Amino acid sequence: MVSIKKIACIFSLLLTTQYAFFAHADEYFIETKDAYYAIQDNLNAGDTVILKNGTWHDFEILFSGQGTADEPIRLTAENAGQVIISGQSNLRLAGQYLEVSGLVFKNGYTPTSSVIEFRKDSSELAFHSRVTQTVIDNFNNPDKTESDYWVALYGRYNRFDHNHIVGKRNRGVTVAVRLNTEASQQNQHRIDHNYFGYRPTFGSNGGETLRIGTSHYSLTDSLTIVENNYFEQTNGEVEIISVKSGKNIIRGNVFLEAQGTLTMRHGNGNLIEENVFIGNKVPHTGGIRVINKDQIIRNNYLEGLTGYRFGSGFTVMNGVPNSRINRYHQVENATITNNTLVDVEHIQLAAGSDSERSAVPINSVMSGNLIINRTTQQPFTLFDDVSGIKFSDNVMNQAPLSELKYGIKQQNVTLERAANGLLYPQDKSLNIGAKRDLRVLDKSTTGVSWYPKVPAVIAFGSGETHAIEATPEALLAAFEVAKSGDTIAIAAGEFTVPRVLFVDKVLTIKAQEAGSVKLGFEKSTLFEILDGGSLALDGVEVSGTKSPDSYGNSVIRTKKWGMIENYRLRVTNSRFVDLNINHSFHFFVTGKGAFADEITLQGNTFSAVSGDILQLDAEIEDLGIYNAEYVNIQNNAFTDVSGAVVKLYRGGTDESTFGPHLLVNQNTLNNVGQGKRNKTGASLFIHGVQVTDIEQNDFADTKVIVVEHTVGEPKTVIRQNTYNTVPFVTVEELRFPGPHTAVLDNNKQIK
Structure with a gap:
């Protein structure tokens, strides 16, 4: 039966909109924004709103109402994937038992703080509501430094599932669970079966893919379940998932070639189980980082991870005594059991130990874990006293460190791939590590079937x-x-x-x-x-x-100014001359704000250059931002260059990024850096670079290499170079006292 109220609504719409047709009293077929706005305040339990196929530009959708468990209010596309929300658009849900599906957000960005937000405002939140089968694809603010969320969950009992999320490039968390009011705490949200695709390296803090809580509310329980999601090349920063609240469950997810870690940054009593991390030896692929109290890490599988320090395959942190809520709380009562780590290059315990982070892990256990490295590399590094972690019944194919021998048995183990694609001991009586029937999530079961998962x-x-x-x-x-x-x-x-x-x-x-x-x-x-x-x-x-x-x-x-997308530059086998018509x-x-995934110069010659070769120092505000992740300079000849071959700068004290990385190998530099406008006075100016490798280069009549170390335990190796100018290199520690940490080895002065 059609109610009088709905008849009146239908009649009003026919008079005030270009076209509106309702197949049923409780089903609205909407063709224009005005038609939607006319009905948005009059939705009742059981109603369905269908948006006509096409592109909806500058469409701010408020979807509100009071549905019921048996009769939710639905907003959907005429055909899934054929309703494109573009321009300055967003979606807000407020009320109860609301369900949205089939939309695609692309070719635009949100004018507010979120693309999809489970609230209207601070007082009207969403409860028992769901967003499913929806796409957000490169829906980025053109100002890379402008922060927003793509999805912000408020309220309680909401679900975000089977969505396709790819290409976030501006600052801000991709999906955030917010706990900033009591009504959003102990929320029991469920985030499941989503496909999180490529998130490029952001080049500073602010690139997490999923964050649950914030440090301010980190001693509050969230009770959020994150399960059966696929994270592929989510490389924004060192924290892929940042858990900043308590009693969450992170279960059954796959991390494929994802640079960063699942980090228990704040909050207590979280359960991390049955997740699969496959790095395929991609640089900086990481696993799990443990901080705080009462964390349980069990039955996880980690393979081919290369990350180190805070991005290691497995990390247990040192804490700060009597830590402020936003620093590092001591690891206490951590239970790390029945995990498998295969070809995980770095397992770092008491990581981050320094004069501030001096609280070592206590009352914790690490048992029943299988640790196999098919190289000679020793995976364990101990940065402080780890006697507060009790080791028992662990098996390792290499000789364990002397401090750990009591709880790790060295044993040769032959591995074979099981039907689930994971490696297990060929000897089935060796019942250790992750369980043999561990279910590995299939990528095709995540996201949506009608939107392609294209190469990054x-x-x-x-x-x-x-x-x-x-x-x-x-x-x-x-x-x-x-x-x-x-x-x-x-x-x-x-x-x-x-x-x-x-x-x-x-x-x-x-x-x-x-x-x-x-x-x-x-x-x-x-x-x-x-x-x-x-x-x-x-x-x-x-x-x-x-x-x-x-x-x-x-x-x-x-x-x-204002680039949002990362770029690559490769220059090979080329010649550049007479770049000196003026200074x-x-x-x-x-x-400023541009970011290169890679800059490579290989096999080139440069002569008569009145400036610099690579200027990568536009970010001088010391905010942890930089301009290039990998800079590779190999087998080039530089002659009569007034400026520097490279000026590479990363300032600030943030530790959430991996780079920059600089490789300078087998080049010749002759009369480089001598120009009066070269204010750095350097042939290579390297500030805050995390990984520097300068090897087998010939320096003649060339200015000094200037290396300035800041934070993040930078690795600098300068070896097997020849030079005739003294000093050849200067290294300065700008943040920490004591001698520099650079390796200067077998460099030879020639007359």
Whole structure:
């Protein structure tokens, strides 16, 4: 039966909207935003709202009402995946027993603090409500530093399940469980069967994929269940899941090539069980980090993890005595049992030990664990007294450290893969480590079936090749038609490019025959990398003689400000000459906020450069932000460079990132860094870099290497280099007293 109220509503809508049709009294088919706004305050238990297929631009959806367990109020798409929410849009749920499904958020960003929020405001929350079969794809604020959540759960008894979440690039947690009011505590939310896809390295703190609570409410219980989710390459920062509350269950999840850890950062009494971590030896892949009281870690499987320190395969932290709520509480009464660790490079106990973090783990046990490393590397590192962790009935194929021998048995163990894809002892009588019937979540059962799980990064050279003549017209035309992954191969010749080449796709520019293409350019830069762009140059020669007679030119630069997407730059087998028509002519300049996953220079020659080769020091505010994760400089020749080969800067005291990483190997530097505008006075200026490897280079008449260590236990190795300028290198510890920690080995002075 159709109620009078609904008849009146239908009649009103027919008069006030372009079109609205209701198949039933309790089913609204909505074609316009105005039609939705007209009914949004009049929804009752059992009603269903269907949004018409198409793109809904700048659509702020408030979905509220009082459904019941038997008759929830539903908001859904005409066809799942064919309702696109774009522009400045979001979704708020407020009330009880609400269910949303089938929407896709892309090509836009939220104008508020969240894309999906389980509340209307601080006083109207959602309870017993659900968001399922929904996609959020690269729905990023164009200002990378602007923080927002993609999903914020408030209230109690809510469920977020079978959703596809990929590509968060701006600051802020992807999914946050909020405990900032009593009505949102002890919430018993369920987060399950979601696909969390690629989250690129953020380059500073603020890139967690899932956070449960905050430090301010960390002594409060959340009772949130996180189970059967798939985390693939969620690389935002060192904490993939940051647990900051108590009595949560993290169970049955898979972490595939995910750089970071499941971290019990704050809060007590959490259960971590039956999770699978597969690193495939990808750098910085981590496992589990233990902090606080009463944590239970059991029946987890970890394989091929390379991470170290706070991002290790397995970490038990030191705490701060009488810690403030936002620092590190002592590990107490941790139970670590029946876990399997195969080819986990680092198991670090009492990690973070220093003058502040001096409270060692106490009253804890580590038993029944299987630890197999199929290399000679010793996985355990002890940073302090670990007698407060009682070891028993553990098996390891290598000799345990002397401090742990009492509780770890050394035994040769042959492993074989079981039907679930995991490695177990071939000897089935050896009943140790994770259980043999551990269920490994299938990626296809997570997220939605109708939205593709595409590769995170498009490879250089993976598309078509466009062979062109050596003319500016041909190059410009190829730029227009090329797609991401394509290669533009230029025939032999010499020409000048009259305009900036904007790179907004993944492109390779190469000479058909190495060294046969000579390029000049008439603007202040030849290439500018924009969002979505990555550039590979191979086998070309670039001259600066046709460039403007003014300071500050460059061969390549990024967008000057406001990039949201990470990029890659590879330059190989190329020659760069006469970059000196005026002062401060640089090879590459980063914009502020731009972030490179990788910058590689290999097999190139650079001569007569009045500026720097790589300027990667735009972030000088000491906020823990930096401009490149991996910088690789190998087998190049640098001659008569007035500035530095590289200026790489990461400031601040934050410890939640892995990089930068710098490799300088087998290069020759002759007369580098001597220019009066090189204010660093260095040939290589390295500040706050986490991993530095400078080996087998020849330095002649070249300024000093300046290394400034800050936080994070940086690893610096400078060895087997030759030099004729003294001093060759200076290393300074800026944060901690005492001698520097760099390894200077077998460097040779030549006359």
